[in-house]
Amino acid sequence: DEDRALLSGAGAGRDGDEAAEARPVVAVVGRPNVGKSTLVNRILGRREAVVEDVPGVTRDRVAYDAEWTGRDFTLVDTGGWEVDATGIHLRVAEQAEVAVELADAVLFVVDATVGATDTDEAVVKLLRKSGKPVVLIANKVDDNRTEADAAMLWSLGLGQPYPVSAMHGRGTGDALDAVLAVLPDESNVNGAYPRGGPRRIALVGRPNVGKSSLLNKLAGEERVVVDNVAGTTRDPVDEMIELGGKVWRFVDTAGIRRRVHQTRGADFYSSLRTQTAIEKAEVAVVLIDAEESIAEQDIRVVQQIVDAGRALVVAYNKWDLLDEERRYYLEREIERELVQITWAPRVNISAMTGRHTDRLVPALETALASWDYRVPTGRLNAFLGEVASSHPHPVRSGKQPRILFATQASTRPPRFVVFASGFIEAGYRRFLERRLREEFGFEGTPIELSVRVRE
Ligand code: GDP
Numbered sequence: 047d048e049d050r051a052l053l054s055g056a057g058a059g060r061d062g063d064e065a066a067e068a069r070p071v072v073a074v075v076g077r078p079n080v081g082k083s084t085l086v087n088r089i090l091g092r093r094e095a096v097v098e099d100v101p102g103v104t105r106d107r108v109a110y111d112a113e114w115t116g117r118d119f120t121l122v123d124t125g126g127w128e129v130d131a132t133g134i135h136l137r138v139a140e141q142a143e144v145a146v147e148l149a150d151a152v153l154f155v156v157d158a159t160v161g162a163t164d165t166d167e168a169v170v171k172l173l174r175k176s177g178k179p180v181v182l183i184a185n186k187v188d189d190n191r192t193e194a195d196a197a198m199l200w201s202l203g204l205g206q207p208y209p210v211s212a213m214h215g216r217g218t219g220d221a222l223d224a225v226l227a228v229l230p231d232e233s234n235v236n237g238a239y240p241r242g243g244p245r246r247i248a249l250v251g252r253p254n255v256g257k258s259s260l261l262n263k264l265a266g267e268e269r270v271v272v273d274n275v276a277g278t279t280r281d282p283v284d285e286m287i288e289l290g291g292k293v294w295r296f297v298d299t300a301g302i303r304r305r306v307h308q309t310r311g312a313d314f315y316s317s318l319r320t321q322t323a324i325e326k327a328e329v330a331v332v333l334i335d336a337e338e339s340i341a342e343q344d345i346r347v348v349q350q351i352v353d354a355g356r357a358l359v360v361a362y363n364k365w366d367l368l369d370e371e372r373r374y375y376l377e378r379e380i381e382r383e384l385v386q387i388t389w390a391p392r393v394n395i396s397a398m399t400g401r402h403t404d405r406l407v408p409a410l411e412t413a414l415a416s417w418d419y420r421v422p423t424g425r426l427n428a429f430l431g432e433v434a435s436s437h438p439h440p441v442r443s444g445k446q447p448r449i450l451f452a453t454q455a456s457t458r459p460p461r462f463v464v465f466a467s468g469f470i471e472a473g474y475r476r477f478l479e480r481r482l483r484e485e486f487g488f489e490g491t492p493i494e495l496s497v498r499v500r501e
């Protein structure tokens with residue numbers, strides 16, 4: 047039925063905002079230092095994008111919600127694009143290419159004070175090949191005297207260069223008008239940038255379960271670009287990793303990576319740090335070392351996630367080391383120790399060999415779709431009405447509390463409020479929760495149910 051279809055639809059719209067992913071996407075590309083970040087900041091009208099003064103400091107592409115003359119679009123900032131790039135620069139160049147691929151239109155920024163370089167020419171070829179509409183920005187035209195520099199860029203063959211000073215705001219309005227003129231109303235690259243930026247994942251688990259191994263595996267060696275979140279110290283670093291055609295934000299990965307260089311044994315990825323990462327994330331992946339007995343610490347981390355109300359995926363790691371006997375005992379341990387989260391999607395992976403790591407994304411998408419899901423009020427009440435009449439609350443001291451009505455007060459996670467004519471016992475509350483899950487799924491998300499008594 048309709049509700050289920052929505053629930054299982056991976057990448058379904060976020061709460062009450064199904065149209066968000068249809069917002070058209072504008073990518074800002076160009077060589078390093080031409081002023082892309084400055085332009086992005088100018089367009090956003092805030093200082094969110096990080097402007098790095100240090101040459102060679104890289105950043106991944108980051109998506110922002112932008113608006114111009116009443117139209118909403120997603121603005122994607124990229125690192126510098128060097129066509130003959132190697133190493134970390136290659137990664138950034140790849141990101142720029144991906145950004146173009148995932149865009150509906152491109153703002154191509156050239157430094158007018160420098161003029162068209164060989165790199166710019168090469169980028170033009172790639173842009174042509176992409177077939178995307180391009181608006182050429184001749185940046186750093188701070189005053190009338192330098193307008194002539196902009197005119198030189200007709201030579202690139204991309205049509206009219208728009209003279210702009212990203213720094214002072216000069217000309218940006220005309221350039222944006224030009225972009226909006228070529229931008230479709232609905233994106234043709236749906237879902238690449240869910241509203242609110244990439245979805246945030248925390249990778250958690252006790253020491254040595256394989257967090258850093260998995261992070262490396264997912265990112266691919268050398269393929270990670272560190273993103274320093276604006277206005278914070280260098281320490282908690284998020285990494286943007288592209289998986290399954292989408293960018294995901296792995297939060298607080300500094301602690302995970304640093305462990306690689308530390309001596310074994312000590313718990314550097316402390317409980318407090320885990321808690322912070324969970325709070326910042328929308329979904330958490332708990333890694334459990336499948337080769338070892340499920341420990342108190344594993345259960346504690348799982349509980350932290352449930353208490354924080356975050357979506358949850360459980361990954362049993364080091365599957366390559368398991369023999370048949372251990373597999374048998376593992377299943378028994380899961381049944382015994384982790385019954386409270388039978389609703390969490392489970393993947394059996396090996397961070398070392400890469401086994402089944404491709405199953406993480408579908409699991410994450412399922413969990414997040416559940417986390418975002420809202421049951422229509424009519425549907426919820428019709429369902430609870432049926433449940434309450436077929437299984438009414440037990441009579442206590444001659445009284446029988448009735449369910450009056452219910453509403454889903456919020457999403458992320460789904461929270462329900464049930465209004466009743468009297469006190470509802472914990473056992474019956476759990477029964478209702480169970481029936482809600484049976485009916486609506488909610489795979490991968492904790493749900494909450496509270497009861498209010500109406501006199
Ligand atoms: P990105 O690497 O392309 O993102 O470039 P940035 O936005 O970091 O800018 C590189 C440098 O150019 C910074 O020092 C900026 O202050 C400077 N810059 C950016 N836009 C302008 C502009 O319109 N005029 C002038 N004069 N400098 C600019």
Ligand code: GDP
Pocket residue numbers: 251252253254255256257258259260302305306363364365366367395396397398399
């Ligand atoms: P972290 O402390 O959670 O970041 O764990 P690490 O990623 O540092 O891994 C701890 C140890 O387990 C390292 O020696 C890894 O090589 C090893 N390891 C991690 N994942 C796997 C796996 O899937 N299979 C095997 N056999 N070893 C693994």
